[in-house]
Amino acid sequence: MLTYLLRRVLYAVPIALSVGLVCFLLVHIAPGDPINAIVPADAPQELVDQIRRDYGLDRPLPIQFGIWLGRVALGDFGLSLATGRPVWSDLSVAIVNTLRLAVAAAMIGFPLGCLLGALAGSLQGTAIDKIAVALAVTGVSVPHYWLGMVLVVLFSVTLGWLPAMGAGPGGSSDWAWDWEHVQHLILPAVTLSVIPMGIVTRTVRGLVAEILNQEFILTLRGKGLSRGGIVLHVMKNAAPNAIAVMGLQLGYLMGGSILVETVFSWPGTGLLLNNAIFQRDLPVLQATILVLAMFFVALNLIVDLAQTALDPRIRRA
Amino acid sequence: MITRSLLAAASLAALLAAAPGAATAQGTIRIGMTAADIPLTHGQPDQGFEGNRFTGIPLYNALVEWDLTRADRPTPLRPGLALSWEVDPNDKTRWVFRLRPGVKFHDGSDFNADAVVWNVRKVLDRDAPHFDPRQVGVTATRMPTLRRAEKIDDLTVALFTSEPDSILPFNLTNLFMASPKHWEAKRAAAPNAEAAWNAFAADPSGTGPFRMARFVPRERAEFVRNDAYWGQKAKADRIVLLPIPEANARTAALLSGQVDWIEAPAPDAVPQLRARGMRIETNTQPHVWPWQPCFVDGSPLADVRVRKAINLGIDREGLKTLLGGMMVPAVGTVQPGHPWWGNPSFQIRHDPAEARRLLAEAGYGPQRPLTLKVQISASGSGQMQPLPMNEFVQQNLKAIGVNVEFDVIEWNALFTNWRRGCRDASARGAHAINVSFAAMDPFFAMLRFWDSKMAPPVSNNWGFFSDPRFDAMVAEARQTFDPAARDAALARLHAAGVDEALFIWIAHDVSPRAMSPRVRGFVQPQSWFVDLTLPFIQ
Numbered sequence: 001m002l003t004y005l006l007r008r009v010l011y012a013v014p015i016a017l018s019v020g021l022v023c024f025l026l027v028h029i030a031p032g033d034p035i036n037a038i039v040p041a042d043a044p045q046e047l048v049d050q051i052r053r054d055y056g057l058d059r060p061l062p063i064q065f066g067i068w069l070g071r072v073a074l075g076d077f078g079l080s081l082a083t084g085r086p087v088w089s090d091l092s093v094a095i096v097n098t099l100r101l102a103v104a105a106a107m108i109g110f111p112l113g114c115l116l117g118a119l120a121g122s123l124q125g126t127a128i129d130k131i132a133v134a135l136a137v138t139g140v141s142v143p144h145y146w147l148g149m150v151l152v153v154l155f156s157v158t159l160g161w162l163p164a165m166g167a168g169p170g171g172s173s174d175w176a177w178d179w180e181h182v183q184h185l186i187l188p189a190v191t192l193s194v195i196p197m198g199i200v201t202r203t204v205r206g207l208v209a210e211i212l213n214q215e216f217i218l219t220l221r222g223k224g225l226s227r228g229g230i231v232l233h234v235m236k237n238a239a240p241n242a243i244a245v246m247g248l249q250l251g252y253l254m255g256g257s258i259l260v261e262t263v264f265s266w267p268g269t270g271l272l273l274n275n276a277i278f279q280r281d282l283p284v285l286q287a288t289i290l291v292l293a294m295f296f297v298a299l300n301l302i303v304d305l306a307q308t309a310l311d312p313r314i315r316r317a
Numbered sequence: 318m319i320t321r322s323l324l325a326a327a328s329l330a331a332l333l334a335a336a337p338g339a340a341t342a343q344g345t346i347r348i349g350m351t352a353a354d355i356p357l358t359h360g361q362p363d364q365g366f367e368g369n370r371f372t373g374i375p376l377y378n379a380l381v382e383w384d385l386t387r388a389d390r391p392t393p394l395r396p397g398l399a400l401s402w403e404v405d406p407n408d409k410t411r412w413v414f415r416l417r418p419g420v421k422f423h424d425g426s427d428f429n430a431d432a433v434v435w436n437v438r439k440v441l442d443r444d445a446p447h448f449d450p451r452q453v454g455v456t457a458t459r460m461p462t463l464r465r466a467e468k469i470d471d472l473t474v475a476l477f478t479s480e481p482d483s484i485l486p487f488n489l490t491n492l493f494m495a496s497p498k499h500w501e502a503k504r505a506a507a508p509n510a511e512a513a514w515n516a517f518a519a520d521p522s523g524t525g526p527f528r529m530a531r532f533v534p535r536e537r538a539e540f541v542r543n544d545a546y547w548g549q550k551a552k553a554d555r556i557v558l559l560p561i562p563e564a565n566a567r568t569a570a571l572l573s574g575q576v577d578w579i580e581a582p583a584p585d586a587v588p589q590l591r592a593r594g595m596r597i598e599t600n601t602q603p604h605v606w607p608w609q610p611c612f613v614d615g616s617p618l619a620d621v622r623v624r625k626a627i628n629l630g631i632d633r634e635g636l637k638t639l640l641g642g643m644m645v646p647a648v649g650t651v652q653p654g655h656p657w658w659g660n661p662s663f664q665i666r667h668d669p670a671e672a673r674r675l676l677a678e679a680g681y682g683p684q685r686p687l688t689l690k691v692q693i694s695a696s697g698s699g700q701m702q703p704l705p706m707n708e709f710v711q712q713n714l715k716a717i718g719v720n721v722e723f724d725v726i727e728w729n730a731l732f733t734n735w736r737r738g739c740r741d742a743s744a745r746g747a748h749a750i751n752v753s754f755a756a757m758d759p760f761f762a763m764l765r766f767w768d769s770k771m772a773p774p775v776s777n778n779w780g781f782f783s784d785p786r787f788d789a790m791v792a793e794a795r796q797t798f799d800p801a802a803r804d805a806a807l808a809r810l811h812a813a814g815v816d817e818a819l820f821i822w823i824a825h826d827v828s829p830r831a832m833s834p835r836v837r838g839f840v841q842p843q844s845w846f847v848d849l850t851l852p853f854i855q
Contacts, residue, residue: 033733038363039454045736045774047457054450083357083534084451085515090534149565156573164569165561171536265561265570267535275353275562280729 005301012297019293020072023286024065034280038081055081068286077287082279087287090272095291097172098261098268101192102253104185109193110200110246117204122234124209132201139198148191148263155187162187165265172267188264192257196249203245207238240307247303251296344854345555346836349570349579351698353562355538358529359518360495361440361452365698366755366845367580368455369491371558375540375849377493377523380414380433381486383757385840385848388600391655392757392844394486398428398494398524402486404798409481416472420547422496423522430468435497437466437476447500449514460488461760481796483803487758496522526551526850535560552838552853571595571831577854578839582831584641584702590831598841599827601645601652603756606701608691608710608749608821609766611739611780616748617679617687618780624818626675627689629668630717631823636709640702643829647822649815650762656804657759659812665822672717681718688720692744693751697728700753701826707751710823738773739780749821750779755845759807764791767814782819 027034035052052058056067071078077087113136120132156164168174168181175181211217211234220230261270269288276284350371352364360377362368374382382397398417405411420428438445440456441464462478463485469475478485499522504513521529526548527540540556559576561567564583570576572593582590587597608627610618617623633646648665651657673682681687693707694700704725711721724745726734734743735752744750754777756762765776768791769783790813794806814820832839839852 030730033729036729036732038451039458043454043458043736047453048736051450051454079511082363083354084511084518085534093534149569152566152569152573157569160573163575164573165566165575166559166570167536170531171533173533173536262563263566265559265563265566271353272535278353278729 008301008304012294015297016290016294017069020069020286020290021065023289024061024068024282027280027282027285028061030280034081034282036280068283072287072290078283080281080284082276082281082284087283090284091269091287091291093172094267094269094272094288097167097266098254098270100175101185101188101261101266101268102250104189105192105253106196106246106250108189109195109197109249112193113197113200114204114242116197116201117206118208118235120201120205121208122212129205132205136198136201136205139194139201141198142194143259144191144195144257145259145263147194148188148260151187151191152263167267188260188266191263192253192260196246196253199249200242200246204238204242207241208234211237236310240311243306243310244303247299247306251299254292254295254299344553344835345557346553346578346849346852346854347557347559347576349559349561349567349576351562351564351567351580352560354535354560355532355558357451357455357518358521358532358538359449359452359514360436360493360521360523361456361491363455367698370846371849372538373493374525374846375527375556376521376525376529377495378420378525379490379493380416381489383490383842383844383846385842385844385846386851388840388842390843391603391651392842392846394490397490398433404481404483405475409796409798410478412476412478412485413469414474414476416474417547418472420524421545422499422524423528423543424496424499424502426496426498426522428494428524429471430474431471432494432497433474434466434468436492436494437463439495440492441465447497447504447510447513449510451511451514456491459491459758459761460485463488463492481798483795483798484758484760484764488760490758494524496524527556530555549850551850553849556849568831571833574833577833577836578852579831581829584643584829587641587643587829587831594834596832596834596836597829598832598839599643599829600841601843602826602828602845603651603762603843604699604753604826604828604845605647605650605756605762605820605822606644606699606706606751606753606824606826607647608751608823609779610782610819610821611744611748611750612782613740613780616739616780617681617689618748620679621817622675622679623681623687624821625663626672626679626717627714627719627821628663628665628818629672629675630719631710631713631821632667633823634667635713636706636824639705639709640824643827644701645825645827647825649822650756650811650820652825657762657807657811659808659810659815661812661815663816663818665815669717676718683718686718686720688722689714689748690722690724690746691749691751692724692726692731692734692747694728694731695725697731699755699826700728700751701824703751706824735777735779736773738778741773752779753826757845759794763807763810763814764794767791767810767819784817787813 034057035048038051039048056064080087116132116135120129123129152164155162163184166184168184217230220233258270258274261268262274269292273288350367352367356362356364356368356372358372362373378398380397380399381394383392384395385392398420399414400417402412402414405413416430422428439447439449440453442448462480462482464477464479467475500513500517503516507513507516519532526543526546528543530541531539538558542551542554561570567579568582568586571579591597610624612619637644637646676687694703707723714721724747731752735750737743739747754761765771766778767782767787769788771778772781790810794803794810797803797806835854836852837855840848
């Protein structure tokens with residue numbers, strides 16, 4: 001197991017390098033200029049050139065990439081081109097905010113998806129199944145952006161029950177798990193939860209339906225096992241695959257949603273990325289994507305380990 | 318009993334009357350900005366003029382300032398931290414500024430000539446220990462001829478320009494005075510100047526009417542009134558700035574009571590905002606939303622008759638209706654009545670018949686239709702609603718027999734192309750470019766476009782316009798130091814520019830902002846900026 005773990009950690013290195021390189025190249029291939037984050041368009045060329053030199057943006061691209069890589073290896077993500085602040089100071093706050101939102105969305109979407117999927121899978125062809133499937137399809141299909149705005153119009157503008165934006169009455173820096181703050185989390189978390197809810201519903205429904213049709217369930221029924229006992233067996237058999245899907249979904253949620261975070265002005269990684277893309281803020285863009293990619297890698301590893309623990313038939317050499 | 322109540326009421330009224338400061342100092346104003354982050358707070362804000370509006374002017378002062386207290390006139394300059402200024406009659410590159418005595422920074426240190434020299438060096442002297450490259454970009458470009466400062470005495474300072482330049486006082490509205498002493502204190506605790514400026518940005522010290530009370534990067538900045546302010550003290554107790562880049566989110570925040578004021582509400586939301594009792598504030602802004610022509614050989618817009626025809630083919634009133642009234646039809650870079658308007662003989666209006674006649678005279682018609690290619694963006698700061706507006710103009714021009722093709726590119730890329738000029742490959746053969754601009758200052762309004770020396774890569778003469786007559790008028794405006802005579806020279810330049818149809822002038826923004834009825838005392842000047850000392854919450 002230790003060898004497996006080490007190998008997986010080593011796999012992360014080329015992934016990190018590739019992610020960094022692709023992101024770096026994409027930003028440089030795209031039209032526009034990172035220098036626009038620092039100087040207005042009406043700046044004279046002499047000044048633009050001087051500032052390009054100050055920031056090392058006049059050097060050949062491989063050297064720029066090498067310098068960045070060297071710094072990252074030492075844990076230094078550099079300074080934002082746009083604000084001059086250390087990238088890590090903004091990124092760490094954004095990650096915590098996105099994590100908060102992702103976990104809240106997962107806590108809404110995953111149990112609901114499991115419940116609807118289990119009901120639909122065990123009651124196939126009934127009205128409950130059809131309703132669950134309809135909800136799942138709607139959840140996967142509905143545009144986040146639109147749903148977020150509808151929820152804001154309904155619950156913030158019309159009813160005045162919940163805040164429309166922000167991460168707390170005083171911002172996210174003094175976050176507490178009290179109603180004053182949690183109420184800011186509800187609408188973005190609900191909006192973000194509908195896609196994982198739909199995907200988990202469909203996955204669990206398929207798994208439950210398939211397991212219920214297997215012979216060992218017939219045997220268990222024939223032996224007179226109670227309904228609760230059979231449900232337990234179904235759950236145990238469905239868990240590894242369901243966890244794999246939920247793990248991937250959590251990865252997507254932690255990547256932040258540019259649209260949801262923009263609609264709700266939620267100061268997470270999605271909003272940070274959005275701003276960095278428009279400003280061509282290369283250090284912020286590269287660091288954010290790299291950290292999110294590493295999150296995804298780590299999460300996949302955790303899911304694999306969890307699957308092994310739940311199902312000894314899955315061997316990790 | 319009644320007598321006692323009357324006496325109590327009279328006493329209360331007397332108390333209130335005796336304490337006008339207490340009676341007028343009111344409330345917290347929460348403002349939803351369009352910016353995605355708090356503009357930089359170290360004294361030279363980024364995020365365009367929204368930065369100057371919200372983290373420049375409220376926290377800091379410049380030597381020369383805009384008088385933002387009235388809505389009914391083009392915004393003039395007024396003394397700020399300098400009481401008066403004049404150019405040296407023997408050396409027109411040397412200006413003498415007399416400073417306001419008794420002004421203190423928020424940290425309690427004195428504002429004086431040393432502070433001015435220090436603040437000029439922070440962006441212009443690369444050898445200064447506090448030189449900050451990050452502040453150069455947003456500052457040096459707005460005061461292109463300033464070179465250095467020299468202390469004469471504690472309250473007098475000389476500023477030097479690279480060439481005689483009467484525009485300098487306008488430029489200096491962009492140089493905000495930060496506290497040297499406060500920065501030195503930050504520097505003592507920081508490993509380098511860069512880190513010291515970051516620490517200064519989190520805890521800034523200027524001389525402005527507000528002081529920073531709280532700063533959460535990317536989320537909020539809170540200012541409290543500076544009770545020791547040298548000028549008119551602010552009426553509001555506290556200002557909270559919230560970055561809300563999405564227009565619908567800003568509107569929802571206002572309607573749900575999370576903020577009291579939003580910048581640039583979504584135009585579609587204006588009727589709903591009004592129906593819910595919100596106030597929509599607008600005024601003509603020194604902003605131009607034009608098509609800037611390419612003048613090089615082969616461009617149809619090198620022909621003045623074509624440029625005039627295009628100007629006459631646009632139904633600006635129709636465009637205004639499309640935008641729900643949120644624009645002013647542009648008939649020049651400045652509006653009639655402005656000191657720089659002049660007396661152009663070419664009257665920009667909607668006159669399709671005359672437009673067709675001019676096109677025919679230039680050789681275009683049904684047998685030889687004119688096709689124009691215009692580079693535009695899908696969005697962008699100051700770009701208003703670029704897609705529907707450009708499509709509307711496209712339809713107008715179709716009616717006079719002109720086919721318009723758009724090359725739609727991302728805003729940052731369009732900005733970059735603007736600096737490269739229409740001869741560059743990035744223009745992809747475009748005959749015009751649609752980049753809006755601020756027109757508060759003569760350099761940004763006219764000189765950088767109509768002076769042949771400003772052709773790329775120097776500045777924004779994207780179309781490579783070159784005419785010795787205009788070069789002479791630009792030089793005259795720059796070297797005329799009496800303000801009235803300088804304005805007259807600028808008026809002649811503007812009138813000549815309109816007569817030559819050097820732009821396709823289309824719209825001026827009106828800088829819409831929506832406010833709760835609780836916000837009182839607000840004045841929307843004809844400016845990109847506002848005076849935050851005036852509004853309060855009732």
